[in-house]
Each structure stands twice: as structure tokens, then as C-alpha cells.
Amino acid sequence: MWTGLMRRFSTEDTRVGSEFDEDAESHHSHSHHHHHLKDGINDVYTPTLRTLSPFRPPPLDPVVLHGYKDNTPAGSRLLTNVVAEEIRTMVPERLRITEDWRLVYSLEQNGTSLATLYQRCRQYEGMRVGFVLVVKDQEGGTFGAYLSEYPHPAPSYFGNGECFLWRASTLTSLPPPPSADTTHLTRSTTLAPPSRSGASTPGIRFKAFPYSGLNDFYINCETGFLSVGSGGGHYGLWLDDSLDVGHSATCETFGNEPLSDAGPKFSVIGVELWVIGA
Numbered sequence: 001m002w003t004g005l006m007r008r009f010s011t012e013d014t015r016v017g018s019e020f021d022e023d024a025e026s027h028h029s030h031s032h033h034h035h036h037l038k039d040g041i042n043d044v045y046t047p048t049l050r051t052l053s054p055f056r057p058p059p060l061d062p063v064v065l066h067g068y069k070d071n072t073p074a075g076s077r078l079l080t081n082v083v084a085e086e087i088r089t090m091v092p093e094r095l096r097i098t099e100d101w102r103l104v105y106s107l108e109q110n111g112t113s114l115a116t117l118y119q120r121c122r123q124y125e126g127m128r129v130g131f132v133l134v135v136k137d138q139e140g141g142t143f144g145a146y147l148s149e150y151p152h153p154a155p156s157y158f159g160n161g162e163c164f165l166w167r168a169s170t171l172t173s174l175p176p177p178p179s180a181d182t183t184h185l186t187r188s189t190t191l192a193p194p195s196r197s198g199a200s201t202p203g204i205r206f207k208a209f210p211y212s213g214l215n216d217f218y219i220n221c222e223t224g225f226l227s228v229g230s231g232g233g234h235y236g237l238w239l240d241d242s243l244d245v246g247h248s249a250t251c252e253t254f255g256n257e258p259l260s261d262a263g264p265k266f267s268v269i270g271v272e273l274w275v276i277g278a
Helices: 002-035 081-089 114-124
Strands: 064-066 100-106 130-137 142-147 164-170 202-212 219-222 224-231 234-240 245-247 265-277
Touching: 081 164, 081 202, 114 142, 114 224, 114 265, 130 234, 142 224, 142 234
Parallel strands: 064 100
Antiparallel strands: 100 265, 130 142, 130 265, 142 164, 164 202, 219 224, 224 234, 234 245, 245 265
16 A cells, blocks of 8 residues: 555656646747847847738829820920929829820910910819919920919919929030040930830929918919919919910919029910810
8 A cells, every 4th residue: 555655646746747847848938939039129129021012002104195186296295294294293192193184275286365275274164173384485495383273264363272383494414524535525415214115305304383381372364364373573474365475483372483594574485284184
């Protein structure tokens, strides 16, 4: 009997000891793993790799310009895809995803009359669309405005803070330094990366002048003129009813620089109005 009891206690002690050793080893292993966990407390935090969300929006398709007639000379087409893409980055988000821009009015195709421009815009009354005004002066400069509403004669200013002025100029290369060898120098311009067709296009310096918040003089149209921005006795951009003469100066609405290199008064060579979102 005594021998049996001793054998029983010996077996239980061995089993309990074994379980204690296993628990201790498990705890040590867990502590060792926790010690090497890079959670920002035990070590430098290392974020886990994440896969891209399948709901990420795709890149925008390129702007497509609709409305030029086949017989409209290339030199009379004021808006290029390069400039359109720059303007696109500034328009409201709801219109930025729209790649189809449509020509509403062209001085080259529709005649030199502000009344005609107004008449062709009436179809967009009440629609949540945007308009891009493009002007070319006698110096060859291209500039204009984004309009939150269609241009039309009104007794007071209209529009909202989505409006902005812009200008685009062609980049030219810097002259060579005095020490450079100019024996075989040829005239060159700074070129942008090749387009999808493989042809290079001149580089463009684009500047935009968004709403400053100083006043609410966004758009002012009458039968005798069209203007965008005002304040301080100056218009940001002003065109007469024959679309022959324009003015541009620094104004409070947009805090812009004069848009034309010809000075505060310039001769108008071309005018276009484009609609986005129609």
C-alpha cells in the first residue's frame, strides 16, 4: 500500500511540473515575440503593406475639343489641349472629370459681335456648367477667364468664387552665356515632352488668378461690353461690343497681373467661348 501511494504522488508531481514548464515556455515565447513586435512601443513602428483600393478612381481622360470647323485655320484656333489641361486643374471638381469641351462661340467662325456671343449662350441658362473665355491679342498672347455662369446682359454683377483669370505664354530658351561658343548657334525654343502623336509642342507657362475674396465683382455684362473682375478703378478683363478692343489691369477681385503684354489696352485678334459639362 505504501509503495502504491508513493508511486501515485510521484506521477502527479511529474505531471504538474511538466505543465508548469510548458506554461513558462509559452509565456517566454510570447514575451519574446512581443518584444520584437515593431509597434512603436517595443521597436520602431513598421506599417504593414496595404493593397490599393479597388475603388480608386481612374486617371482622367484627356480633354477633347469639339467645335472647330474643318476649314478653320490652325492659327485661328486659340485653345490648345495643353492650355485646356492647365485650365482643367482649376475648374470645380464636378466639371474636372468632363473631357468633352464644346465651342460655343468663335470670332473666326461666328463673326465679330458680342451680341452673337450672348445669343449663342442662352441655351445654357439654368444649367450647372462652366465656361472658358479665351482671348488672343495683337502680341500673340493668349489669356482669358473661367466663368461660373453663362455671359449675358444683367443689371448687376453675377457669378461666384469659382471664377478665375488666367494667362498662358510660350516658353523660350535662355540666351547662351557670354563664354559659350556661338559659331554654329541656331534659333531654338524650349519644348514640352512629345505628345501622344509623337510631335513636340512648345512649352507653356500657365498662370491662374483665383478669387481673392476682397469683393464680389465676378462677371459684369451689358450690351456694350463684357468684363470679368473689377475693383480699384480697373477691370481684370474687359472686351467691347465689337470684340475689337480690350483692357486688362490688376483688379481686387482676383489680384491678377495684367493679362496682356501689350499693356492695359490691347487689340483683340481672336475670341472663343467654350462650355464644360454640357
